[in-house]
Amino acid sequence: MDNTDWHEGNTIIMHRVQELDRSPxxxxxxxxxxxxxxxxxxxxxxxxxxxxxxxNEFSHQPRSGFCLMGACQECWVWNKQGERIRSCSTPLQAGMELFSTSPVIQGELAHES
Ligand code: FES
Known part of the structure; x- marks a missing residue:
């Protein structure tokens, strides 16, 4: 399953308005x-x-978070071990490898096709 096509060609709606010399x-x-x-x-x-x-796994509609405080299930992403992560309440760490769909599910779907 190619999971990258939806990333490109859509308008990014969130823009940083101020940066404070933070490390990349x-x-x-x-x-x-x-x-x-x-x-x-x-x-x-x-x-x-x-x-x-x-x-969304059922409606296939785009999701970008909802509550922004760790209370809903709209901001799930997955790490390469297949663990679900609430992205709104998890600090970014260098070297993270994240996915918009569970890599376990992607692997299962790849075996079916
Ligand atoms: S946006 Fe609701 S848990 Fe992250």
């Missing part, structure tokens, strides 16, 4: 090299570069 932090999201900044949540770092986080 490199990470991967769906195979894209991305740079966030020290103190970013994963959600902020992704939405500063991409139009949304993921697509």
């Amino acid at each position: 932090i490199a990470f991967l999201f769906d195979g894209h090299e991305v740079t966030g900044f020290e103190g970013d949540s994963i959600l902020v770092a992704i939405l500063a570069r991409f139009p949304f986080l993921r697509k």
Whole structure:
């Protein structure tokens, strides 16, 4: 399953309005090299570069978080071990490898096709 097509060609709606000399932090999201900044949540770092986080597994509509305080399930992303992470309440760390869909599910779907 190619999970990168939805990232490009859509308008990024979140823009940083002020930067305070924070250190850049490199990470991967769906195979894209991305740079966030020290103190970013994963959600902020992704939405500063991409139009949304993921697509809903049932409706396939774009999702970009809702409550922004760790109470809903709209901001899930996955790490390469297949663990779900609430991106709004998880600090970005250098070298993270994150996915908009569970890599376990992607692997299962790849075996079916
Ligand atoms: S946006 Fe609701 S838990 Fe992250």
